[in-house]
Amino acid sequence: MIRALSITKGIHDWLFSIMSENAAHLVEMILIALVYLAIFAIAGLFLVLIERRVAAWFQLRIGPNRVGFQGLLQTMADALKLLSKELTGTEKADKFLYNLAPYFVIITALMALAVIPFTQDFHAFDINIGILFLIAISSIGVIGILLGGWSSNNKFALIGAMRSGVQTISYELSIGLSLLTMILITGTLQLSEIVEVQKNGWLIVQGHIPAIIAFMIYMIAGTAETNRAPFDMAEAESELGAGFHTEYSGMKFAYFFLAEFINMFIIAAIATTVFFGAWLSPFGITESIPLLGVFWFLAKAMVLVFLMMWFRWTFPRLRVDQLLTLEWKYLLPLNLMNIVIMALIVWQNLTIQF
């Protein structure tokens, strides 16, 4: 179940030599959990910094460049500030749910991170229903948002949470269907198998036209899933204060904030895995060095993250009715049509293979 990197092989053997099998398994799981938590924190902070710099460049500004070289430590300092802040809340809040909500959001983000194949051996949980697991997990995240909005006892927070619910439930359909289109080529849900299939060319090349349509639909729906602009009605600043996390402060707010950015990374990572060959290098140029897979994976994911940032700083926010029109009248019928086209292509063997 747990495939460790070759460097960690030594640690694995050493752990099993000094303690009983069950204890060793437990320690190993905790170690892996800690590694993923570290990845979560570092990636989250790094993405916030990138977002701020990219946003600044889009708006002809400079962005944070004072703390550390080119502002590299800026988000670190922000996190420290948030850690030291007082946790305030509303008097009539449902305290239990109010405190629970950030963990829902953050745990789902972490669970989704576990199945992502960073490289051949850096893959914590290679489950045989990988894509299904990812889709299921990404929709649990919205429960955290709904809980947060409901329990804050604040009408703006509630409106934000309800909008988020509407949005996530609608757009999940598109995410699922666009990934299903690609599953028709791969014939498997397991992420490592999906990567294997792409050794004959990335799926976006193999599936050509319907794959490109599926990718576009996936990116639109993915942006909506993460509640980012232009679909950020859940936290529309100009209408709802800060939406569902209006009443959160300090570290609880930071959890929501970090989870949003990690979700963005996860959406980009799924797209990388399903459409762009995960850790496979272009034309197999670095196939002999397996560790470079991490580099390729992150590079592809970063390009897609940049694309989502580009969306955010270009497009104006949609109204609720426009949002639902886009999903139910355009994306969904197109998606269903696309699946039929893809099925025909796979049936007639019209995929492009190298």
Added chain:
Amino acid sequence: MSYFSDIYKGIKTLLTGMSVTGKYFLTSRKGAITQQYPDNRDTLKMFDRFRGEVIMPHDEENRHRCTGCQKCEIACPNGTIEIIWDRGIDEETGKKKKKIDQFVYHLSMCTMCGLCIDVCPTDAIEWGQNFENSVYDRTALTRVLNKPGSKLMPGVED
């Protein structure tokens, strides 16, 4: 079939928007509008329309254009401008004539509304671009705009 043409138009306009912001993204490092203020203090040039403070320009012979008509004092909504004037003998005509002694400007009370500058018939005062006005004592913000020993520029009143 407006359904498909709508989709085509939608994608096209979205891409147009993205190309605009993409161009900004690529050129932003050259054309950034952010001023990194204390670092570029020596080279910083404020914009012509920036309202920093009211100044009274003098020419090289220490002459200003203020006739002491007090229109600015009347126009000022919060008593920022006080004109202390006197009657002196005009050198050319030998008649008694009104002239300013001190043009007192309380920067601490000024809201930068610009009414005094709009109302001035002789363009004697204008906007200055200096904004570094922090002092420890607010009396330091009370300024006399006409330089000592300055005189009215000839020909202003004609």
